[in-house]
Amino acid sequence: xxxxxxxxxxPCEGESPxxxxxxxxxxxxxxxxxxxxxxxxxxxxxxxDEQVEQLQELIEDFNYMSYQYIQGDRHSxxxxxxxxxxxxxxxxxxREINHYLGDTLQIGRDLETFEEKVEEIAGTHAYIGTLxxx
Numbered sequence: 001x002x003x004x005x006x007x008x009x010x011p012c013e014g015e016s017p018x019x020x021x022x023x024x025x026x027x028x029x030x031x032x033x034x035x036x037x038x039x040x041x042x043x044x045x046x047x048x049d050e051q052v053e054q055l056q057e058l059i060e061d062f063n064y065m066s067y068q069y070i071q072g073d074r075h076s077x078x079x080x081x082x083x084x085x086x087x088x089x090x091x092x093x094x095r096e097i098n099h100y101l102g103d104t105l106q107i108g109r110d111l112e113t114f115e116e117k118v119e120e121i122a123g124t125h126a127y128i129g130t131l132x133x134x
Contacts, residue, residue: 001025002059006086007118011035013079017128021119025090027052029122038129047122054121059087062114065095069111071103083115 008020011034018034027047033040047055059065064087080102088094099111119125 001056001090002087003090004086004088005055005059005118006084007115007122008082008084010082010084012081016081018081019124019128021122021124023047023055023118023122025052031124031127033127037127039127043127045123051121055118058114058117058121062110064097064114065089065093067097067111069097069099071100083112085115085118 003025005023009017011018015036017037019037020032022030029045029047031043080100083099083101086096
């Protein structure tokens with residue numbers, strides 16, 4: 001079982017939402033909205049047991065702890081943000097993936113799907129607002 005999952009979206013030259021969420025195995029979500037989000041500052045809410053189980057299944061199905069992310073070319077014309085995720089399990093094993101969203105090779109699409117699913121289960125869309133993470 002996971003102990004903590006985090007997801008952070010970093011700034012870019014544009015108006016991409018900048019925020020970080022941390023989710024505990026007890027279902028507590030900690031939100032820190034920084035810029036270009038509907039709800040700035042610190043907010044917390046709770047997930048249901050079913051949502052926590054969905055996150056655990058997502059981590060296992062994606063094989064997060066063993067996933068091999070190969071970063072493509074970072075020298076694109078525009079400055080793109082990163083989406084940084086991490087998982088720590090009950091045994092203390094920790095894994096972090098820093099996903100550059102400007103990869104020209106589009107290698108990380110399956111990783112983007114994972115990130116979007118974490119956000120969907122956690123319910124961050126109400127805090128992000130109308131801007132879409134990019």
